[in-house]
Amino acid sequence: MRKPPVHTISKDAIKAWKITAALYEIIVWLISIVAIVLHFVLDFPLWIVLILILTSIVSTYLTVFLLPKLRWRRWRYEVFDQEIYIQHGILVVSRTLIPMIRVQHVETEQGPILKKFDLASVSISTAATTHKIPALSNEIASDLRDRISTLARVDEDDV
């Protein structure tokens, strides 16, 4: 656990995350717009409107422009024959070791946004935990899924 894992996830992840975040930000902006309209129509207090607009600007900057890049830079994974090694987290860096013989099942998943960029996520489940590698190119994700499921043998002492 001294060194970080070597592989980065697909660079397109940044775009996919930006789009997802932007979709959420639309809702935040809608609330601000409603507040502005209310201010002019019904004398809704101005300071609340200003706070809402400020929150919208800050949160849009953070979730759409700043965080996806930082998040991508931190996301790393590496699959060995004996275990899977994952790193993620922006402020809190988290590194996880998952032994192959503890893996119960592995699955790939592709939502509409990931599909647009030909990406897929891989979820690895043990009896106690689930770990998700968020955005790999579809091909790598499938290979990874197949590789992990072959490597994950059943231990005689499973749960």
Add this chain to the structure above:
Amino acid sequence: MSKPEKLHPATIVFNLIKGIKDSIFLIILVFVTMFDDHLLYAIFIVFFLLLLITGTSILSWSRFTYRIDGDELRLEYGIFIRKKRYISKNRIQSIDLTQNLLHRIFKLVKVEIETAGTGSEAEASLLALSLEDGEALRAELKTLKKNEEVEEETSTVPAETISRKRLIFAGATSGSIGVILALVGFVSSEVIRFIPNSFYDEAYKWLIGLGLLLMILMGIGVLLLVWLLGILGTMTKYWNFTVSKVGEDIVITHGLIEKKQITIPIRRIQAVGHVESVFRQPFGYCTVIAEIAGGSNEKGEQFSTVLFPVLKVDELNSFLQKFLPEYQADNRKMHSLPKRALKYYIARVFFPALLLLIAVGIVVPHFIWVPILLLIGSIILGVLQYKDTGHVMDGRKLSIRYRTLSKTTMVMNHKRIQALNKKQHFLHKRENLATIKLSIVGKMGLGKHYFVKELDEEELHHVADWYSYRGV
């Protein structure tokens, strides 16, 4: 036991009671709303409802069958939707036999079978079997391997029963004492505040003094009563608590009014530990607990299964030697935390208490002394948490120790740890500290996670190396 068997007919009574209990609210509602004008209708509706409950109780009993076929327990049940549930014998986590008062009158037993599956309910719950049938079913489910020795040699089975004295001690130091101490502290300080005004008032000082004395005495009486009830509760629950090792299983029996028998296969145990609660630690006593995959209903210390309610910490080793030698770990050389971790431990408990202090200070300044005491307590707790936290590796076993309020030590086997996680934020990074998270399978088939916070990074890497299968 290959032909389908029905439960004992008394199941109908249990179903009936459960049905009435579930619909009692509806019945009351009907009566309250219709009592004045339509009493006759109300009675009619309730009668109809009861008839319905009785009908479904009888039907669900008559439709419920169980049988053992090869290596499977097969249940068939359901009134409108027929359900079949097959449970493989070697997936069974634990078998619990419970007798409540009603069961004991009719010499019946409730059998609950747990697997590692998700959910709080037992996978198979047989409400009422005759005692012999229940025992027979249990024995049948246990005979998995063909070379099983006959379990008749009861004399050589290691067993341990709780002594009366210990039981009383367990009750006296159970959770209820904490509530009482807090109450005593609060009330007595309020009384002291109250005395000067009235006591030295000459006219009716004596009278009020007497009244006050009476009130104090009554207060003490109530507290004593709560405490005694706590003792009584613990005693009836853990009455005759016996743990024994039968072949590959740990069998636990306890209870005075509700008798319980729990069978846990040793290879299904995920971790074993002991909890030293604040009231027991000064006397050198602890509770032995085990973490078992699956949803056992047995709620004990921190929702884990209790292996023994009170034991001297010194006796722990011989206890484990007798029952679970694979979890006997050398905990003497715990690696404690580096000095620089202390501030995080204090901060974590200090700031919530400080917030409370500010809030109380603003809202009810009269009671400001309560959060001040809490604040002092929180600092002490933080220091204790820091001092008690540690870990040590012993062969293929990892022991960790931590304190929330009670000091807990858990021993887990390498092969039971499902994943290892290291977390480090930017402040930690500067000081080479990190938090380790160890995940095992716990209650209800969910993960149970143990943390050792603010560990020296290098020590964490040692644990990671020990855990890693790459053989670094």
